[in-house]
Amino acid sequence: MRVEIWSDIACPWCYVGKARFEKALAAFPHRDQVEVVHRSFELDPGRAKDDVQPVIAMLTRKYGMSEAQAEAGEDNLGTQAAAAGLPYRTRGRDHGSTFDMHRLLHFARERGRQAELLDLLYRANFAEERSVFDDDGRLVELAGAAGLDADAAREVLADPAAYADEVRADEREAARLGANGVPFFVLDRAYGVSGAQPAEVFTQALTQAWQARAPLAMVQGAPAAGDGGDGGDACGPDGCAVPGTGEHDGRGTAGAAQ
Structure with a gap:
């Protein structure tokens, strides 16, 4: 069974939702027969690579909320992340383009290291002080830590066309499937789960999708x-x-x- 997950590195609910899904998957009896594929979705497509700003400032400008409201939202996310066993910096994070990260994730998938790189990118963005935006050196370091060849990763980042078509294809497919937000989980192209649902919801979805794959039962x-x-x-x-x-x-x- 295949589970496809559309997400963005800049999306805190994707970070939390991934942990909740993995908790459900870890307890799923058929987990060894589940293939997980991570697909690209940009919350801010078209954003310039050098357009980086603090998260709180972005939230107040984009959503028209006060600084206090933005900070309260980040505090809530910090609580949700902690409940899922994740570190989360509620202050001092940056926001920017994730296009290059998605290109690197497609490169990593070809080499069987997508899951490792995704975990490192999430942790770097949400839990570490050094920004991952507009910093190719930082991305190359993370690619190397994920088991990828650092020089090859640097070449990918230096070529704006490398894996760009793959990223755009994922985004078109998300639109075709009706996803207007992330995280968005698709199980065997038959069942969809939208948002960072509780682990129990993912357990239900996995079970339902698996049962739908069972051999046809004949009624005599x-x-x-x-x-x-x-x-x-x-x-x-x-x-x-x-x-x-x-x-x-x-x-x-x-x-x-x-």
Whole structure:
């Protein structure tokens, strides 16, 4: 089973939601058969790379809230993060473009290190003092810590086109699926969960999606007269049997509708 998670490094609820989902996944009986893929979503697409500002200032400008309200919101997020076992700096963080981080995450996915890099990017943004925005050197360090070749990561960052199409494709797919915010979880392209839900909700979603993958359960009918089978007329690869004759009427095959 595949779980796709659309998220942004600048999104605190993505940081918290990921931890809650992972708590549910860790207790899921079939966790070893679940593939998790992280997909790109920018909360602030088109933002210039050098346009970096304090989070509190961004919140007051973007949402029209007072500084006290912005600080109260950050305090609440700090409480939510702590409950999920995550460190969170409620003051002194920056906000900026995450496009290069998403490009690096696609590079990391190709090399099997996406999950490791994502964890490091989240922790660097939400728990550490040094900003991850407009600082290629910092991103290269984190890529190296995630097990990636630092020189190769530097080359990716130096080429604005590298993995840019992959990031945009993820964002178009999110729009097609109806996601207008993150985190957004999609299970086997059949079930969706929006937001940083409690772990119990993710447990329910995982269970429901897994059960939907179970083999088809047949409902047996009463045997027809002279029929030792399940009593239902059916068509097979050789056509359709005419009742009572064992012959076929030549009408071809019928497919199962699900």
